[in-house]
Amino acid sequence: MLKLRNSLTGELEEFQPLEEGKVRFYSCGPTVYNFFHIGNARPFIVFDGLRRYLQFKGFEVEFTQNVTDLDDKIINRAKKEGVEPGELAKKYADAYFEDLKALGVRPADNQPRVTEYVEEIVEYVEALIEKGYAYEMAGEVFYRVREFEDYGKLSGRTIDDLKSGARVEVDVRKEDPLDFALWKSSSEGEPSWDSPWGRGRPGWHIECSVMAQKTLGDTIDIHAGGEDLIFPHHENEIAQAESRTGKQFAKYWLHNGLLKVKGEKMSKSLGNFEYARDVLKRYDKETIRYFYFATHYRKPLNFSEKNLQDAASAVDRVYELLDRVEKAGLEYEADKEPETTGGKEFSSRIDDLREEYEEEMDKDFNTPGGLGVIFETVKETNKFLDEGGNEDLFLAAKAANVIRTLGKPLGLFQEERNRSIGGLEEELMELILGLRNDLREKEEWDLADEIRNQLRGLGVEIKDTEGETNWRKKC
């Protein structure tokens, strides 16, 4: 039974979707005014993982992730660069999809864009005005915060708390300084649409409520995003959505912890960020995914080269084993019974580990716990192979299959590494290693070792095993 920590209640709750077997899942997507940075990638990766894990557990998942392609940040940046806002948004939306793919994040089922939903947004705002939750003032429409009695329930604050914070700018057009814009008037040259209140564009929070409800329904199961969105973004989404329908907007609110750099939040405004696409030049996607999944998604996490290198070594360890099984030519035959006691024990141990993995993951998507189980599987399989010498070695392939299966929700251990790549590089390596092995035959160790050192300098690591010498590029 999967349990999730719900930000709305602060409790660990049993996950029960509204409709048996089907999950409606919304996760906040990017505002496409720039490339996204590696910190922005955390919710993309982590909630992609949760989505896959739900599927792994047999749920049908409908997943929506929006693209905010209309927003002040886009307009401002476009002005600065002297391009059309639409053009800028398109460029970065394309880059967003490219980068997601490179990170191994699967495309959402629905990827609505704000510019495609303006009409729906206008209708939505009209409905809010009709119900008395919003009012027009000089071509703009504001949400009347005091009218929604649950306001603050997600972030755990009251309107009075917020007042005393007093960092809210005073705007004479608002009835209350905490009221927020649903619709803004556009000035000359800014993107604008017709509306009952004149030409304008949507405000800052409305698009998520509208697109979530339009694609998934009035009440959705899971709404996820970074914890810095809790207030005001998600709080305002709840206000809009629930005051319009009178129904609960999202059953479970999930928030990921932030990525930090030297103890500080990575953010565009602090300038301490690195684009995801640049990190991908140094580390492969599984290393980056491992880096994220090795910490629980709700916890803060430090970004550092050391942490990424550790992640790369850890991922390597798993591939070493997968490679070992493959090189040994072992294949799992499901209907073949183990013959030895060692084999029987190992086989049932693997079954146990599979269950332990799910137990761990069921505890609020505890990926570090799940990974721990995978590494135990790796260790036990290596040991089983080391002991060797029996008829049941094919069971190591069972373990390898399990490792790949359990890695799937995390998008880990899915590649074919250490495989020959063909081409001239492959042929040259064969030539060099062949000559080196001739030297080894003649026990000319100095020269053989010199070749190994030189290759290492080139980033090629070689391994002399009994029958043959293997090589691979070390990243």
Add this chain to the structure above:
RNA sequence: GGCGGCGUAGCCAAGGGGCCUAAGGCAGGGGAUUGCAAAUCCCCCAUCCCCGGUUCAAAUCCGGGCGCCGCCUCCA
């Protein structure tokens, strides 16, 4: 100032009253194996921020400190 969170080995990180004589990964030390390496296996490396309390029993619950972080303004 208000609201929320966190503090477990050299580093990263699970665990959240007894199975903890505290998973797992990285790094390090010792050993096995190896021509030497690599890989692999075995062993070693933590009284769980501090002080009080509750309990037969606390890393885990309660109270009080200290430290760090996030949100309250655009931010994943």
